[in-house]
Amino acid sequence: MNEQGKRVHREEPHHVLPSPDGTMILPKRLKPAPFKTRFISPRDHDTARTNDEIHTSISFCPVVRAIVDTRVFQRLRGIQQLARADLVFMNTNHSRFEHSLGVAHLAERLCKRLQEQHPKLKISHKDVLCVKLAGLLHDIGHGPFSHTYEVVVKNALPQYLDDHPDLKEHYAGYPKLAKDWCHEKVSLDMIDLCLDELGLQIDYQELDRPLKQIGDGLDRCSMRCFNSFKNEIDDFSITKVHYNDDDDILTSRDFCFIKECILGRPLPGFKDFIGRTNMHKEFLYDIVCNRHSGLDVDKIDYFARDERRAIWASGEIETLMVDEAVVAWAACTAERGSCPGCDRPEHKHHKHHLMICYPEKRIPDCLRFFKKRYTNHDTIYKHKTTRAGQLLMCDILCQADPFFRIFTPHPFVKRGPLFPQKFEKLPLSLAMLDPYVFMDLDDSIFELILHSPDPRLNPAKKLIYERYKSRKLYKCVGWEVIDRKDEIGMNIWKKSESQIAAEMLTMGGEHRDSDGKPLVLEKEDFVLDKCSSNYGSGDKNPLEKMRFVRREDMSTHKKHRPAEDLPLAILFDEKRFSTELPRSFESNIIRVYSRNDEKSDLVGHVFAEWIEKALLGKAGIFSMTSDPEEVDDDEEEDCKLPPVELSQESIPENYREFYGEDDDDDKSIAL
Ligand SMILES: [Zn+2]
Ligand SMILES: [Zn+2]
Ligand SMILES: [Zn+2]
Numbered sequence: 214m215n216e217q218g219k220r221v222h223r224e225e226p227h228h229v230l231p232s233p234d235g236t237m238i239l240p241k242r243l244k245p246a247p248f249k250t251r252f253i254s255p256r257d258h259d260t261a262r263t264n265d266e267i268h269t270s271i272s273f274c275p276v277v278r279a280i281v282d283t284r285v286f287q288r289l290r291g292i293q294q295l296a297r298a299d300l301v302f303m304n305t306n307h308s309r310f311e312h313s314l315g316v317a318h319l320a321e322r323l324c325k326r327l328q329e330q331h332p333k334l335k336i337s338h339k340d341v342l343c344v345k346l347a348g349l350l351h352d353i354g355h356g357p358f359s360h361t362y363e364v365v366v367k368n369a370l371p372q373y374l375d376d377h378p379d380l381k382e383h384y385a386g387y388p389k390l391a392k393d394w395c396h397e398k399v400s401l402d403m404i405d406l407c408l409d410e411l412g413l414q415i416d417y418q419e420l421d422r423p424l425k426q427i428g429d430g431l432d433r434c435s436m437r438c439f440n441s442f443k444n445e446i447d448d449f450s451i452t453k454v455h456y457n458d459d460d461d462i463l464t465s466r467d468f469c470f471i472k473e474c475i476l477g478r479p480l481p482g483f484k485d486f487i488g489r490t491n492m493h494k495e496f497l498y499d500i501v502c503n504r505h506s507g508l509d510v511d512k513i514d515y516f517a518r519d520e521r522r523a524i525w526a527s528g529e530i531e532t533l534m535v536d537e538a539v540v541a542w543a544a545c546t547a548e549r550g551s552c553p554g555c556d557r558p559e560h561k562h563h564k565h566h567l568m569i570c571y572p573e574k575r576i577p578d579c580l581r582f583f584k585k586r587y588t589n590h591d592t593i594y595k596h597k598t599t600r601a602g603q604l605l606m607c608d609i610l611c612q613a614d615p616f617f618r619i620f621t622p623h624p625f626v627k628r629g630p631l632f633p634q635k636f637e638k639l640p641l642s643l644a645m646l647d648p649y650v651f652m653d654l655d656d657s658i659f660e661l662i663l664h665s666p667d668p669r670l671n672p673a674k675k676l677i678y679e680r681y682k683s684r685k686l687y688k689c690v691g692w693e694v695i696d697r698k699d700e701i702g703m704n705i706w707k708k709s710e711s712q713i714a715a716e717m718l719t720m721g722g723e724h725r726d727s728d729g730k731p732l733v734l735e736k737e738d739f740v741l742d743k744c745s746s747n748y749g750s751g752d753k754n755p756l757e758k759m760r761f762v763r764r765e766d767m768s769t770h771k772k773h774r775p776a777e778d779l780p781l782a783i784l785f786d787e788k789r790f791s792t793e794l795p796r797s798f799e800s801n802i803i804r805v806y807s808r809n810d811e812k813s814d815l816v817g818h819v820f821a822e823w824i825e826k827a828l829l830g831k832a833g834i835f836s837m838t839s840d841p842e843e844v845d846d847d848e849e850e851d852c853k854l855p856p857v858e859l860s861q862e863s864i865p866e867n868y869r870e871f872y873g874e875d876d877d878d879d880k881s882i883a884l
């Protein structure tokens with residue numbers, strides 16, 4: 214951050230601006246309001262520049278600077294991008310903060326590229342600023358430990374409460390979270406909160422006016438793009454002409470557009486986009502969150518950033534995906550419902566609209582881009598030890614949640630009508646019900662749990678203290694790669710983790726430890742983890758969702774065509790690129806982790822038995838209700854562990870591999 218960028222409170226009345234000759238100019242349409250407001254302008258202390266590992270240098274225009282310096286945005290510094298993957302890859306402690314700045318930077322760059330490439334599409338400076346702000350704010354709704362919080366809220370905690378129904382009473386009086394809750398939705402609230410902090414608010418009644426001034430903070434008319442005169446004039450020389458150029462002031466509609474870009478679909482309660490209704494600007498929605506192909510600047514940034522941090526790769530972004538993007542007419546590839554444009558009457562005949570496309574010759578580069586997704590998932594995000602850390606974090610959050618409460622009254626918060634206080638306290642998993650509470654949450658949450666006096670939190674505190682803090686992660690004691698292409702594989706993959714766990718628990722056989730003491734496998738002893746890494750479209754080729762422009766349509770003399778004359782993009786032709794395509798676009802693996810160090814061998818053993826049966830297609834014989842002895846008579850065995858008393862042939866390969874492996878198989882990268 215720029216250290217010189219100190220805020221100076223200016224003493225002039227809030228509604229007037231000095232001009233170079235000292236006269237005061239009253240900006241158009243601005244009535245004095247009963248608030249203390251500040252103008253921002255392209256002067257030094259309102260802008261900033263920072264060094265960045267991926268983009269070398271990122272500069273902040275005044276609006277970006279103002280938003281970055283809000284509490285709501287600064288909070289992202291405390292949320293790691295990869296949910297403690299640094300327990301495995303030491304340097305991956307980068308935060309959502311730097312990623313967000315990177316995405317803003319790339320969003321602007323891609324937008325400017327399209328602006329330059331297609332002058333007739335009339336992409337305005339303000340369009341560029343809005344898309345950039347969408348990039349800046351796209352992850353502002355993430356909770357502690359990024360996606361881990363989302364997984365806990367949506368899957369792990371509901372499952373945990375189903376397993377422990379007695380705990381449900383601790384949620385009496387709280388509403389249930391909507392099924393489609395996601396961090397992008399929280400982002401919408403957090404944007405409102407961010408504006409609130411600046412004394413501003415979106416006014417849905419007056420979409421085309423500047424934001425509503427609701428308190429002290431930034432003057433609403435200085436929320437604008439300054440491109441048009443930044444380079445023309447010197448510091449402090451804000452002229453009447455430019456300040457009266459209302460077209461450059463961000464309106465309520467612009468902030469709706471920003472929200473829509475992040476959500477990737479119309480805002481809740483709206484059937485269609487309201488931010489940019491001009492169908493010739495629809496492609497702007499696909500820059501930050503691409504509904505059509507999944508190739509967007511969010512991914513361009515984090516693929517490079519995460520890889521750089523984890524395995525010290527070059528950190529080079531896929532420049533071609535930014536600098537060679539073009540706009541062309543294309544048949545929609547979006548999933549149903551996410552592209553309202555295609556349901557508009559004017560689309561009825563051709564179902565085509567303007568989309569971000571790439572020159573045909575970039576097909577191999579696009580494929581490489583999606584392959585990077587696969588590789589990052591396979592080697593970093595879904596690495597077996599990264600997942601071990603995240604499973605532990607899930608357990609801690611689930612065990613703490615029924616008892617841990619965050620109190621909502623806040624000594625400094627002046628609540629506006631937007632988010633009134635509805636609850637006195639909230640569980641972590643429902644913190645998003647009060648954005649003022651959510652704003653206080655980051656990765657430091659375990660410290661709050663650890664230092665909270667409630668004895669009912671002891672199991673969670675014990676996990677934090679004895680495992681998390683000393684990196685005693687759950688041990689992966691078995692795994693199996695599942696091929697969904699064959700029927701047996703597909704049937705195995707269809708089972709949920711809790712289904713597999715239940716089947717493992719009904720496996721027959723008596724087991725003893727090396728001293729001959731009987732061992733019984735219990736539900737709490739292990740946790741299953743189904744991980745899928747793919748090219749971005751499940752088992753499908755992601756390029757099927759992309760559109761390309763033919764070589765002959767790319768020539769530069771055709772560049773200045775109006776929207777109607779832009780070329781029609783073509784589909785990916787599999788035959789022409791068969792040598793480039795992998796045999797499979799996904800890999801799926803089921804892993805089992807032991808939560809109980811004394812029973813690690815037993816867990817691995819029972820999983821191996823389970824997978825052996827499942828692969829023979831016999832998994833269907835398991836039943837949760839029937840007595841294991843009855844079902845499994847002839848397979849019953851008495852096993853001493855270790856060594857495992859199974860014939861070598863009957864042990865699935867991975868299982869053998871595991872026992873043959875060095876215990877500390879992560880040592881090349883582990884801490
Ligand atoms: Zn995100
Ligand atoms: Zn992101
Ligand atoms: Zn579409």
Ligand SMILES: [Zn+2]
Nearest residue numbers: 722822850852
């Ligand atoms: Zn056995």
